[in-house]
Amino acid sequence: MSVDSAMTEAAGATAAAAAASDRERADWLRTVADALDANAVDLVTLADEETQLGETRLFGEVTRTTSQLRLFAEVVTEGSYIEAVIDHARPEATPPLPDLRRLLRPLGPVAVFAASNFPFAFSVAGGDTASALAVGCPVVVKTHPAHPELSRRTAAIVERALQGAGAPSGVFGTVEGFDSGPALVQHRATTAVAFTGSTAGGRALFDLAVGRPDPIPFYGELGSINPVVIFPAADEARGAELADGLVASMSLGAGQFCTKPGVVFVPRDSNTETAIDVEATAPPMLTPAIRAAFDRGVDELLATPGVDLIAGGRGGPLVLAADTATVIANPLLLRTEVFGAVTLLVRYDDTSLTGALECMEASLTATVHAESADDVRDIVTKLERLAGRVLFDGWPTGVAVTWSQHHGGPWPATTSQFTSVGATAVRRFLRPIAYQSAPEELLPPALQEHNPLGIPRRVDGVLEPATAGEVRS
Structure with a gap:
């Protein structure tokens, strides 16, 4: 598929992906995880042929990949990722304060660059893909030439699983080839980029992202010495x-x-x-x-x-x-x-x-x-x-996929202060929006007064825990 075709389809899926409930998107991720687990033997055999990383390592990486997908399903259904904040109006204040309510919303189509050294966990169905889909951002993955057949096979499994889970058409796609990388970053529909690779390659793409007429965030995980x-x-x-x-x-x-x-x-x-x-x-x-x-x-x-x-x-x-x-x-x-x-x-x-x-x-x-x-x-x-x-008193070559993990660092380790591993990786693909004096019926459910989602929220400066909401799972 061409870059333009993939990104056009992703753009067409943007509204439906954003409108899907957290529970629906969590179901997408769990369905993909189940499909990958069901095909693990065939996937590992193919991966070992292309990478020679060994079956033990690769089976472990499949498990990490499906665990990532399931973690992000938990993240979005738990609800705090949306950072819902409500400040009620205070007409008696000087000056008077309006009713303000804020939350995070998905950016739109995300371009993901697969890595060479993790053919599952940082590849087609890896953490970048999972964290973007979790919050309602369509994904187009630029596959890595180090494992092309595995990438195609994984993509086919992901596409079928998403279709079976009721995800909108175009919410996931892949492109191949060196030239597709710059084209993805510069495509008018791309709203953010996630990249894992070399400092030189990442910096070149970063410069393209910020040099666009409409600059977009580039989340690069680059070189690291790890003293x-x-x-x-x-x-x-x-x-x-x-x-x-x-x-x-x-x-x-x-x-x-x-x-x-x-x-x-x-x-x-x-x-x-x-x-x-x-x-x-x-x-x-x-x-x-x-x-x-x-x-x-x-x-x-x-x-x-x-x-x-x-x-x-x-x-x-x-x-x-x-x-x-x-x-x-x-x-x-x-x-x-x-x-x-x-x-x-x-x-x-x-x-x-x-x-x-x-x-x-x-x-x-x-x-x-x-x-x-x-x-x-x-x-x-x-x-x-x-x-x-x-x-x-440990060694760094092990990155736990948890709520508290941070996999990032100042330049040149990464191009931002966000993490690419762990629960808060979703923050890369969200933007804040505030509603001032909005009618209740026009507010997103997360900001409505009676908290129909039952999610954690900060109300008038006080953090309120989750409740047994009507649609939260």
Whole structure:
């Protein structure tokens, strides 16, 4: 399908999608989830043929994908996502205050760019698609060439499921091909874009989105270094354990995770460094282009004086090392993501860690490994400024899909302050609208006085809990 045809159909479905009740849209999502679960074996077989990610990983990703769909069904039926607020008129105030009521409404058709490294969870039926459909925004997905047949098969399942659930025609579609990306961003019917991919590709599309005659929001999840700081007492107490955890995290999925730990700060003469041991081989990467970019990136790292290969080799994961003086003199070492199974250890002492961290750009995550004897507060404060998620005594290559999750961060981790994972991902595709002194019969149900939906609302400054509404499920 052409971009214009897909977006025209999406535009035609906009009014019906927005008018559907939360319960109806939740049913769409649950029906899609059930259909994907029913076809999981065939989908995983096809995905493994195209990605070589392995059936265990891929079955887990299908489960994550259907869980995402069901979570967003819960989000919209719970009701607080709409942020309903009512301030009754106060004619006695100075000056008098009118009756004002506000809620969030869907933007309209959303363009979603599928990712290469998550053929299910960040792809055709992934979190961006689920969160947009949940709030009544039609979706057109630009599929990824790393898994074309899987994308087509998944799209066919999604389309049939939505049709069977009574969703309006045109509420979901897909397009293919490199040229379709810019065309999607610039199409007159597109109201927002969700993208997961490289910083360079995301920035190019971001510039197109904001350069339109009518600029639109571009929600890009881009590059990320994901620094890890191992403090001295933790290194002393459990260096071998930390070494094993690091290798497992940085090599998971051949290192093709946006949350891979790319830079790890270790004390000089670290037990963690001494204990590092990596396998000689690694699984194939997703595409020849990704492999070529990985090789170039590793070459550039190793070409920097003071950077040494300390474990692994070209046939598998690599661990490099440098001291803080080297990275402070060459800050690109701390800012350039190499997508694949490579990580850089940075050896620090008591006076050099802060200076090295100040050379870093923002990331999706930052991780702290410490014991009670370690003084971590100042460093944690610095990491809070660098990342959208700060982990303690864990590893970042696992993103729980929950109400509280935040998967984002300051530029260049993302192009906005919103999350692409978790319940509040829906906020990307909504806009506020206020009604002043509106007749009751013209108000959306969420703002009507008797709260027919039974949703949580803030009324005259007081947060009121959900009630047993007539249509809420």
